[in-house]
Amino acid sequence: MVAAPQKTLTISLFITLNLISILPLLTFSFNPDEPTNRQILVLLDDLSLRSSHSIFFSSLQSRGFNLDFKLAQDPAISVKRYGQYLYDGLILFSPSTDRFGGSLDLEGVLDFVDSGHDLILAADSNASDLIRNIAAECGVDFDEDTSAVVIDHTGYAVSETEGDHSLIAADDFIQSGVILGSKTIEAPVIFKGIGHSLNPENSLVLKVLSASSSAYSANPTSKLSSPPSLTGTSISLVSVVQARNNARIMISGSLDMFSNRLFRSGVEKIGSLKKHGKSGNQQFATEISKWVFHERGHLKAVNLKHNKVGETGEPAIYRINDDLEFSVEIFEWSGASWVPYVADDVQVQFYMMSPYVLKTLSTNQKGLYHTSFKVPDVYGVFQFKVEYQRLGYTTLSLSKQSPVRPFKHNEYERFITTAFPYYGASFSTMIGFFIFSIVYLYNK
Amino acid sequence: MSAPETLQSTALRHAFGNVLSFFILLLIGVLAFSIRLFSVIKYESVIHEFDPYFNYRVTQFLIKNGVYDFWNWFDDRTWYPLGRVIGGTVYPGLTLTAGALWRIFHSLNIPLSVETVCVFTAPIFSAFASWAAYLLTKEVKGTGAGLTAAVLLSMVPSYISRSVAGSYDNEAVAIFALIFTFYLYIKTLNTGSLFYATLNAIAYFYMVCSWGGYTFIINLIPMHVLLCIVTGRYSPRLYIAYAPLYLRKMQVVLGTLLASLVPVVGFNAVMTSEHFASFLVFIIIHVVALVYYIKGILTPQMFKVAVTLVVSVGLIVCCAALAVLIALVASSPTKGWSGRSLSLLDPTYASKYIPIIASVSEHQPPTWPSYFMDINVLAFLVPAGIIACFMPLSDASTFAVLYIVTSVYFSGVMVRLMLVLAPAACIMSGIALSEAFDVFTRSIKFQLLGATQSPQVNKAGDTNSVAKNDVVKTEISEDTLKERPSRKNKKKEKEVIEKASLVSRIEKRLLVLPLEASLIAILLLVLLGAFYVVHCVWAAAEAYSAPSIVLTTRSNNGLHVFDDFREAYAWLSHNTEVDDKVASWWDYGYQTTAMANRTVIVDNNTWNNTHIATVGTAMSSPEKAAWEIFNSLDVKYVLVVFGGFVGYPSDDINKFLWMVRIGGGVFPHIKEPDYLRDGQYRIDSQATPTMLNSLMYKLSYYRFVETDGRGFDRVRNTEIGKKYFKLTHFEEVFTTHHWMVRLYKLKPPRNRIRGKTKKSKSDLAHLCRREEKKSIKFMDLFTLVVNHR
16 A cells, blocks of 8 residues: 555656657747747768858858757767757758767657757768668658669760769759749759659658659669669659648758859750759759748748627637637748738638538738638537648648537527417417306306 | 224324324434445545436536526537537436525535535435335325335335435436325325326426436326226216326326426427327327216217217227328337337347447346345235235225336336336335234234134224225315315215225235234244345445445455546546547546546437447547547547456446447448457457457557566456557556556657658667666556555
8 A cells, every 4th residue: 555656656757757758749949039049050971061062051151040060970969958959950961970979869860850940951872871761750762772873864964074974953843932932943953962752642741853754763883783763753852841840851862962062063954955154053952941941931820819790809609600700810931020921722610520611711911811700500619720731831720619509598589480370379279268267167 | 982082092093103103204214314325434425426427517517607507508528529518408307406405505504515415415315205105105005004115215225226325316316206206196196186286297397307217107107097997997987087087187288398398308298209108198088088978968879879970980080190190100210219218118129229228237137136136025025015906906006006017027128227116116015014014913913802802803903994094084084175066076985985895894804813823924024124124234335335436345455445537537637738638438428527627529428329439430440540530539638447457347348349339330340240259259369350459459458468477357367469569649648556547648640751761770679678668667666566455
């Protein structure tokens, strides 16, 4: 008996610990209140990358990010202190690292993402298992053949050194102004690295830059003994993932594409007549990094309100056939401030196991979306649901529970026209009985 | 000369008798109340079982918000997301009674808590029920039988099982209402007074308010009336016959009107087949009354002509009406009968068609031992009582016989209706015992006095008959007191006198038993009574006082208490969000809403079969499918009751087949044979893969092997079939002290969707190490438990 409370205590302690450990997963850590002064940890194989990729880094710094460069092997790496993450983003430009220094490992990187932080990962032809596993955990499968690179004999970029056509000029971008900016990227992106494939079932991962239909993934130095496993447009060169908690991840098969050399170099795609003085790499990298670090396409919905028509307060319960008003405000993060989000396809559901009401909200162009509708003639526990999923935007998923009750006993109509024969019958019976009684009692 | 003296002495004796019976009744009330307090003394003052928790919650709401809000209460915390209109689907009698009690106490400045009032409502009403039984039996067979019946009823185990302190359920007040309604019916029948008829209708209204068992009354009383008509008990005396029938009509009309005022009954009072009998009899009564009336005013020849005319026309009309009725009833799928009532007529109906009814153990037919357990020696006394009722046969005693016969049949269909049998058995046994004592004591008296004063014999017999026909006497006096019009009265009086003389004639003819035989017989009867008392006290103390939310076992080192249910509910109420939804099998719905105050998906009010089937399907599905079902219902937590660790037999694994059946009844992809190996339900290594992968199996046995290293289930007495497995879509958040309640949380959908690349070896090793650590920790805990047990 003595041990009993002790045991319960231990169990509950154990459970509490468990709960604590999952709590960070639930928190969303892109903190729009402190948009400036965001810390990004950059892990590099070699500190020389810092200068060879300086254009990319300085574009980030100019946008207000503090970059903390560390060697991937640095034993002092730690992303977390006292349960708090020290960084808002992580850039892994260390494709060949087998094991990170310090306390960071595969699980650490994934936890970092799962707690809502962003990640940019670049691999190249000698990508390590660690890097491949991180990518795989995010839904991106690099070609299992470790020596394979993407080759395109009809879409390569013309370069001084006549090579093996592994320097390819890719221009098959995703059609999304949110991810790649409103300005279309004119010049092809020069890519040199490994390709990956995506599971079509995976709804979270998007192919941003895919290879042309003539590309394949193989070892350029050896002769092809068997058909390559990855071919054509199924090869993705750069992909982005938006996790369910809206953490954003970019995975690229090429580290070189972020380098100053390729940023500056001109590009001429074989077969194409147009020669671009500057490759699309810089624009592509800058725009996509803006998306990854939530400078674009990040929505927030606030002030979800509902009330009966003619009232202001939110009722605890609605009655069937009530008329109600619903409003919600949606804003988009512009990189510096919240600006009203304008769209005509935001919908609200009045939902109980299935949507009973589905209405498109009208907007006042200042972020306020509103509508009004009649509560259906069904009682139950309903929810106001706003599910807004658009390409490139963060997922808005709001719900607010609001029960709907049937009529109270005194809320029905007192007299119904169709029932008048019955009223007539009962009243005439009453009168008849009365007369009958009098006649029967006093008439001898 | 001695005439006024004897009159005075009889009056004095009557006065003494009345005072004595008053005190006896008072003591019976005290006995009925106090025998039900074992649960409070042995455990604590707590609401028992499942349904009482709902009633308790409703009462709290009533007291907090008042009658109108209670009437209009839409509860959004049960049957998520459908909700339940409590005001319109609940029998409000019990709740209103307890609410009224609470209000009375508070107006007297006795600040009792709602819970206390609820706990003690049932014992209070069982005292009332004993008194009602006294009244009813007195109407049937006189005061002596009444007192005996009251004593028997005050401690009949069957009734105790439903009315111990804390068993705050509809039956607690409904049995009182039932007996009292019958009493008023008999009283009306005996007196023919409109006053009692009105009271009867009101008592019936209270019964309708309190319990679905009111259909028993609405069918039994018409049956009795019909019996009276068919046996022609009234045929020679048309107008007397008319009186109870007339009153009967009053009752039907008033009762039905009142009944339809109860929201839960509503138009069912005129729409369902259960109520057809009463209306049919209502019509028949009028036809009979009309026939007799016409017979009275017509000459015999005219009457014959009229009869042939009316019969031929009437037959045609009746056939047409019947055809329409049959067509109407047949067009509804259950023929207008509710499932529970159908299973009354056809005991196999429920198990064949409605698993949700069959799944409740109290809806199963009882076994023979349960008769002995629940009514004990009464089972042997009932036949004697029936015989006693036949000499002489009166309206009241035919009713008593009819009551016992029907209730015996119904109790044979459903264990639950044993409760209806118990009062009938008590009344019958009370009559039997009192008659027996009557005969024996009279013969002793005769033997003792007979030697000295032989002429007194006759007188003794007379007094006896007078005492015994108290009813009859009151009837006479009342009838003579009241100046009621017409010949009715005279005829009735005549009949009564005739009856009385008949009775005394029989009395005289009664055998006088030898002294020794009478003495031994009395001794044996007392012994029998003593056995009954001992059994009843034992049943009250041991068998029926457990609150079932707290369990105890006796072992070598003393009493051990299992308070896991409240532990789990307390965990829920302290560690989860207010709006979180908890899914469990429906048995635990009421408790979860009342004790943990969390929204549940299904509960013990099994009004929506599909919703229950959805939960049953989820429990019988593999993890992923189950997760999807639960997630679509916004479920956050899943509660599973598991008895394998301590040997608690009514756990979810034992109920699992019902979940499969109920789920399969609506969702045909769940098939019962998939869960059975060669028709056998097993959980060991021979179990089918479907069984081993079902959610219920996994949630019950998750980490169970860590307790003793081999996963030995103490309820099923086997080693479990699948010992080491991980949960992918659920995570364990709480397991109570004795593993009886296990709570799981639905994992959120994965933040990322993983690609197909396999993990490298080092990661796997890392994971394994972590699992190992966890299990070691639990082994430590377990050794702690084992040591202290």
